[in-house]
Amino acid sequence: MLVLMNVNATDEQTQAVCKRVEELGYRPHPLPGATRCAIGITGNKGAVEADALSQLPGVAEVIAVSKPYKLVSRDMKSEDTVVRFEGSDATVGGEELAMMAGPCSVESHDQLFRVAEKVAEGGARFLRGGAFKPRTSPYAFQGMGEAGLEIMAEAREAFGLLVVTEAICHESLALVDQYADMIQIGARNMQNFALLKLAGRSRKPVLLKRGMAATLDELLMAAEYIMSEGNYNVVLCERGIRTFTDHTRNTLDVGIVPAVRKLTHLPIIIDPSHAAGKRDKVVPLARAGVAVGADGVIVEVHCDPDRALSDGAQSLYPEQFAAMVGDLRKIGEIVGRTLSYPQSKIHADAVVTK
Amino acid sequence: MLVLMNVNATDEQTQAVCKRVEELGYRPHPLPGATRCAIGITGNKGAVEADALSQLPGVAEVIAVSKPYKLVSRDMKSEDTVVRFEGSDATVGGEELAMMAGPCSVESHDQLFRVAEKVAEGGARFLRGGAFKPRTSPYAFQGMGEAGLEIMAEAREAFGLLVVTEAICHESLALVDQYADMIQIGARNMQNFALLKLAGRSRKPVLLKRGMAATLDELLMAAEYIMSEGNYNVVLCERGIRTFTDHTRNTLDVGIVPAVRKLTHLPIIIDPSHAAGKRDKVVPLARAGVAVGADGVIVEVHCDPDRALSDGAQSLYPEQFAAMVGDLRKIGEIVGRTLSYPQSKIHADAVVTK
């Protein structure tokens, strides 16, 4: 922490700040400059509450130096976290790119099984699909609930996929914890701290989506909430932020990937579907995500997107998905990643991906 | 809904879109233009899902015309909603400006009673104060919980104030519903739809804060969630949005107030404290809020802000608050509002408000 005094601050004011710092249990280091004085603070274990100093007479600004997160920090653990799943050799954060695909919502047994078969063939190891849907309108389809989770669980057995699905409250979280392999916390709930704590008490890995207005620090602090309850298997997900632009639904912030690498050991994947908002931009954004260094991709795929109950416009056709996986495998190789599954070769060029 | 075809769309494509519109149960109205064709859609009760059409061949864009909200809409109810409270003549949305004040967090019986007395004297009719705190860091003070609610309830009796406090999950909501006069849903939970539904089942009025990245439509849809469960007493609150600026914690979007007036009958108040982030900007922003036409103000006040457990830097001193109320009363008169409480005259000029 650094306290910067005003140009015309008096010596008495500077001394008063130093005294207050000592009262708080830290050590002040006055640092006189050409035009103004700065006061360095040491002896603090974590972040000092800037609020206690910023409004004292003569103080111009308080500059935080220590980061408030601990468990998520690369300072704490320098090696990358590789998230593993019981009864499977799939990982997130290792050498292998994680491919997650499936419909926005589970709509029926038939719908999910059709698309699950296709994405498994196409190269996915994780099946996504919402049973509890956070919809902007109370009148929109809210998901099938537990019946949807049951269908997901059946599809896991049928196609050898890991199930990742969203929890939106304590009740749905208990159910998701029971049926799924990975608990998704959606962008709108990234700072639903009560939900984060519950997810932290689960032993299932958590997929934490970045909120639309969340800074990197806030995303990491949300992960810290989960980890501070004992669950260390957190995967971050960039899904686009809200900006002034209107040519995509959200702005995919690919620059967060190298920034995340520097600050935390946790893996990060990319969701190009929610960023794009329209199908024709999903594949280019997925390619950008792997090229920038993400640990994987989560995309929406539907066998009949024009009739999907939600997010149809941004859902890929299964053939597009399979072709995209072929592209991502090749880009992955360039950035030191593999995508070994499935063994069968996919003929990416046979499909128009634009 | 209007579907806009590409310049080079074929007649077959246009006809296919019309056919799809009919399949969805609506009536298409092709509207040939100089360079391209548009298709109007009528016969829909609410919003048509644009997704079902936007990706059909030849379609350039789908433009929504109907708004997805109903109960919140001024089209549905043209007179302003005036929110009333049991056992009190205080209102929000009527001629009287609503003044809400108190500490960020309830810290102790003594702390709350001291500040409650002061804000009651200064002109507040509502006592704010957090018992359950959504904090960015899991290591920060999380609030006193039910004990804090009890203290709030005692202060209500002692000083004749209405209590407004935040609920952050189903458990805290049940408690807040029991102790408080008004349930606050915080900015981070504006799209926590599970929580909104629970608040909708309460009979207590709800204070709904705008999310940091929420559009006006999203704010209204969040209110619609509450109203669709049967609770019609919703008060909106603008508390600053996230932008690129760094001179205030958030950017107070005063322009939303006249926009809200046009679209909905619900009242809207302003929270200058969270927008400002620093004490010296709170009073100017509060004045701007009343001048732009808000129905009231909610501010943080603390008797010893430098030692507050949270948000001290943005908390007003009690004398600043009382002086500010004096200013707001006078500005209120200019825009057709009153602030009759308290009866005793406040000498605003005796306090430096900058």
Next chain:
Amino acid sequence: MLVLMNVNATDEQTQAVCKRVEELGYRPHPLPGATRCAIGITGNKGAVEADALSQLPGVAEVIAVSKPYKLVSRDMKSEDTVVRFEGSDATVGGEELAMMAGPCSVESHDQLFRVAEKVAEGGARFLRGGAFKPRTSPYAFQGMGEAGLEIMAEAREAFGLLVVTEAICHESLALVDQYADMIQIGARNMQNFALLKLAGRSRKPVLLKRGMAATLDELLMAAEYIMSEGNYNVVLCERGIRTFTDHTRNTLDVGIVPAVRKLTHLPIIIDPSHAAGKRDKVVPLARAGVAVGADGVIVEVHCDPDRALSDGAQSLYPEQFAAMVGDLRKIGEIVGRTLSYPQSKIHADAVVTK
């Protein structure tokens, strides 16, 4: 300047940074902390270029402490600047609120004279109107050029108004400098540094509009460009920033007004017209601007806005303007400002201002 080292930085790295600081001609002050070392830098006159240090081995972050502006800074000149105009007792930045009004574009002698007469009656001391228009489309009306300036100059004589109009290039700036009383630099040219330097060589006061994505520091540095050429009469103008919102054309950032007060001695006025984008929001935003403490208001007024060649939808009717001035006078009194001109009383309540 403060250099923050990594947690695991070596002593050699810290020493190498100190050495580099000395090479740059400053004094390093190593400041060992509990987990990492910080290095304070003193001896610099202005801002140290962070670039020279931020990429050295072991450096985590470089934190700027000194502000890069000088002449605009309140540290340099603590009293408020009051901008004065030759041959007039009007001011900007003094006790009197500055009222500027007129059409978006000068369209004809008749159009300008009609509206000039009305705004003079209504309480304006400054006549705004564009002769050179920066339009998004090359096919839109680009302004009357010098002919428009001549009409403005005639209106000045006829109605006793000061003329403020925009320059968009070196040629138009030379003309504006010749005809007008105040040179406007538009939002799109806030960082057109060549134009700023030219404006700095004029002896006419400059109205500098904030760019749509400009931080406060960037706005102040743009003013510094003008002042560094010798022109100290700069008036800042907040006209709305670009955010994700869509209910107003831009988001009026009223919070910048108290922030500007703290950092600079220059005056700041508010442009509610370009922020609102629609007439019905202009008056509420103007009220907010005066309430938050701005030194004046610049608004668009047109006698027949539905037929205006530009910005008709956001132009006030003359009667609305006069009524608004009445409101602003009363709000001004509450925040310590006067609006003595015109002497004749305006009956604000006779006009519907919403």
Next chain:
Amino acid sequence: MLVLMNVNATDEQTQAVCKRVEELGYRPHPLPGATRCAIGITGNKGAVEADALSQLPGVAEVIAVSKPYKLVSRDMKSEDTVVRFEGSDATVGGEELAMMAGPCSVESHDQLFRVAEKVAEGGARFLRGGAFKPRTSPYAFQGMGEAGLEIMAEAREAFGLLVVTEAICHESLALVDQYADMIQIGARNMQNFALLKLAGRSRKPVLLKRGMAATLDELLMAAEYIMSEGNYNVVLCERGIRTFTDHTRNTLDVGIVPAVRKLTHLPIIIDPSHAAGKRDKVVPLARAGVAVGADGVIVEVHCDPDRALSDGAQSLYPEQFAAMVGDLRKIGEIVGRTLSYPQSKIHADAVVTK
């Protein structure tokens, strides 16, 4: 254009709007809906000015349908524009990826020649370097001016590179036009319409950088300004937009690339240096740019970045650049692009690119 009436608009109001549409020379098509009436407008050649209708009684909203740009539109010219340069077989927008590299500023003959040799070896066909620098501070290095252009021109002859450099006013534009092969218009000048028109009168291709707050439509309209003056060789450039994030200097909006493809025939390249702000994020962003489908990359390279007069922290070392080109060649192949120059193989793996 579509005019949407209020729910409670009267028939008279609807008829008045239709009459006004006819007065403007267009044809109105009333389109009664279940709850409200919409009025389609046809017969217009370009965009109708919404302002003339949006404030009429009973009008809820005016929705633009036609885009205001013409020459830039893919509707006007469906094949991709390939920009060519006199006396060179280099292109932008063809199959070959365009590689542009060089220092932020020309600092001396020696500095430029050292880096020019390196980037030519490394795979660049274009040499970037600023002789006229738009700097935020008037006290920062402002560029060498014409002397810098002369050095650039010499380097062109020495290393067979095409020269791209920025013009910031009419004087520098005349010089840049004389010395360089491609005129750069910087982000801060994207809506300096006077400068755009001058660039439109040159016969040299123009590199147009997107403004920090520019929408896609505004970027295209800026290109339209250049094209409307007769210069059809415009290359767009995404360099990051201003958002709330702080982990990169700007947010690289990769999603604009597929959006640009759909709307315009003009090429678009990516500038990862200004988006990243720090060296360690430049290469990942460049990879993302090619993967998303950009036509090329422009990056800052410096032989001694720690001593650069500007933007040192974001400049690559020459070896990083060469390695990056190797990566981009491989990613380019996956998305159907080539990078045939230089013929000599670059050993990308010999250099640490993170």
